[in-house]
Amino acid sequence: MNTDKTRITIIGMGLIGGSLGLAIKKALGDQVRLTGVDREEETLRLALEQGAADHVTSDAGSGAIQADIIFLCIPVLQMVPVIKQIVPALKPGAILTDVGSTKCQITETILSIIPPEVHYVPGHPMAGKEKNGITAADQDLFLGKWFIITPYPSVSPQAAQTLADLIKQIGAKVTVMDMETHDWCTAIISHVPHVAAAAMVNLLEYSPDFESSLKLAGGGFKDTTRIASSSPDMWADICMTNGEAINDNLEKLQRILGEVIAAIRTGNRPYIHNFFQIAKRRRDELLVCEQEII
Amino acid sequence: MNTDKTRITIIGMGLIGGSLGLAIKKALGDQVRLTGVDREEETLRLALEQGAADHVTSDAGSGAIQADIIFLCIPVLQMVPVIKQIVPALKPGAILTDVGSTKCQITETILSIIPPEVHYVPGHPMAGKEKNGITAADQDLFLGKWFIITPYPSVSPQAAQTLADLIKQIGAKVTVMDMETHDWCTAIISHVPHVAAAAMVNLLEYSPDFESSLKLAGGGFKDTTRIASSSPDMWADICMTNGEAINDNLEKLQRILGEVIAAIRTGNRPYIHNFFQIAKRRRDELLVCEQEII
Incomplete structure (x- = not known):
């Protein structure tokens, strides 16, 4: 030995x-x-x-x-x-x-x-x-x-x-x-997206026609929900051990969706356009920043 | 000619x-x-x-x-x-x-x-x-x-x-x-995921540390939010012309998130585990079905 x-x-x-x-x-x-x-x-x-x-x-x-x-x-x-x-x-x-x-x-x-x-x-x-x-x-x-x-x-x-x-x-x-920053940022960047991806798959339960939905499922749906195929055991534990940060941000996500719902209901196109534009700009920037940081 | x-x-x-x-x-x-x-x-x-x-x-x-x-x-x-x-x-x-x-x-x-x-x-x-x-x-x-x-x-x-x-x-x-089925199924499989992806990017506004978030952004975040880089003009118009189906399903998504929030708050791990397991099974099935249908 x-x-x-x-x-x-x-x-x-x-x-x-x-x-x-x-x-x-x-x-x-x-x-x-x-x-x-x-x-x-x-x-x-x-x-x-x-x-x-x-x-x-x-x-x-x-x-x-x-x-x-x-x-x-x-x-x-x-x-x-x-x-x-x-x-x-x-x-x-x-x-x-x-x-x-x-x-x-x-x-x-x-x-x-x-x-x-x-x-x-x-x-x-x-x-x-x-x-x-x-x-x-x-x-x-x-x-x-x-x-x-x-x-x-x-x-x-x-x-x-x-x-x-x-x-x-x-x-x-x-x-x-530091671990507080880690847990809070991870909730936003990883845990909430995992919950949301799983929620979007589970939303399919309400589809009026599963076969039609399948035909309509382009690459967008597959990518957006890819992480919903992750391990349920691992993700249940994550939710149980970072609950405060996850819930706080899930509630914020609910509020953001609520604002979109209200804007759609009132036909407020400028709001919706701005919502998508900010997201696009931020995501495109994020990819550039990431390349620079690496 | x-x-x-x-x-x-x-x-x-x-x-x-x-x-x-x-x-x-x-x-x-x-x-x-x-x-x-x-x-x-x-x-x-x-x-x-x-x-x-x-x-x-x-x-x-x-x-x-x-x-x-x-x-x-x-x-x-x-x-x-x-x-x-x-x-x-x-x-x-x-x-x-x-x-x-x-x-x-x-x-x-x-x-x-x-x-x-x-x-x-x-x-x-x-x-x-x-x-x-x-x-x-x-x-x-x-x-x-x-x-x-x-x-x-x-x-x-x-x-x-x-x-x-x-x-x-x-x-x-x-x-x-038929176009009603199309619009309703597309809301679930495409429009709501686009709104949710943009919402998740906009949630980053609340990140306590943008650089840390960048480091924590794995492939999951990138894939889940890929469609948030789509054209704001196109997506604003989609929301304006399929508002009823989109809002109905965004509200359902809010409710599903609300149930997750409640389960996390009460430490209901079996509920959360089941939530992720159903999503995983459904998505894995969907990919198999899709291959068969094609």
Whole structure:
């Protein structure tokens, strides 16, 4: 057994965990000893077959023994029971991180259950697909994407740096953001659009003619609702752990729609034109800004 | 002058009109004499340069003289003034059609202003892009796409057949749909998603940190809001001419969002999970159905 190797354990070998495993092995090869943990035997078999892990186990506790870095790649509300299970196995100095889409609530809970000699560094890669599971995993999923680290006052700077260095090695761009800003901005830019996309698909229930609707469904509908094909488990947990910011912005979205309804009812074309024009300008600007920032 | 040629006039050489011109010339070449009409001289220059028209003019009236088929490829509310302008030039038996996204209101108006010897056949190609203008035109835009014809009781079956034959020649699939079904289904599958996409972009106004939001904007946000970059003029007209169906469904969307808000507030995870699961199942099914129907 080569003790010089960095021992990395990924808990949850789905789309993100599997892609992380592939990306780390691609970047670091034999410099790391990568353990994949999942409840599903088939997932573990595929993880090994695809080279997303060197070793696999369905037992999180034994998978975390001696690990230097542990990634939690599971829906946010599943993290606490899993952490309770692995805490006895965590060695002093181990770095625990996660890839959850909400940070404030879960960070507070995690800090209350891990021993002080374990370093928790909250993370959130801005990468995903509407497909789930290890079969959708992709070694290049994080390439050129932002990987957000959301520190808290007592975070270990050294642990955060170690994590950031690893993330950069898989080709992602690391940035630091305070977790309140993260959760609020993510609600607007990601969580509310997911809810709205699902709501638009569910609106089809009221379609007077499903087959006609299918014919009328152009690329616009497919793109707008693409994220509605995401994992219900993951998204239910996100709604449960960032409820305040999501609800506040869903209510704002309702109000914006209400203003459009009122303008349509009164035949106020200038209002509607302005509404679309502002949106177009802002989105076009956003794409330009994004290119500049990258 | 070869009188055997079918004379086609396209009024509005933007994305749809320009693509139609390119597609018709690609399919029929010298069998048609294609006149392009637009208010913008630069658009006309490009239309000629790209081969989207054989002749161009900025005067709709003279462009429509002797035309066998006239396509109106302009925002819905601009159609009536243009038709009034070309009515004196229309020859008996001419087929007038359009590509507007709303049909009931505009058909009623158009039928009230054209002479009985001109045959109006309402059309709606399910093709588009978020880019506008002749520079975005594409000769393959309609390839394999649905082109809806929405007849009314007194429509000329022969004129509808002539139009359908032409449409098939540019590679689109023709289907017939009654216009009430069309307008209601289109509200659900296209108009409401456009409004919602624009609303989500405008929600960014409330972002506490624009640069952070940019970093957090993954592919999901870009896809969900892609159609918010569409033409404000076109979409304002659509809202003005299909207001009842759009508002009814926007109100339903508000209610669906309200139910999500209530479930998040009470921590009702099973409700939220079910909401996302139904959406995922329905969208995944829809994509399968669509493949079968095509």
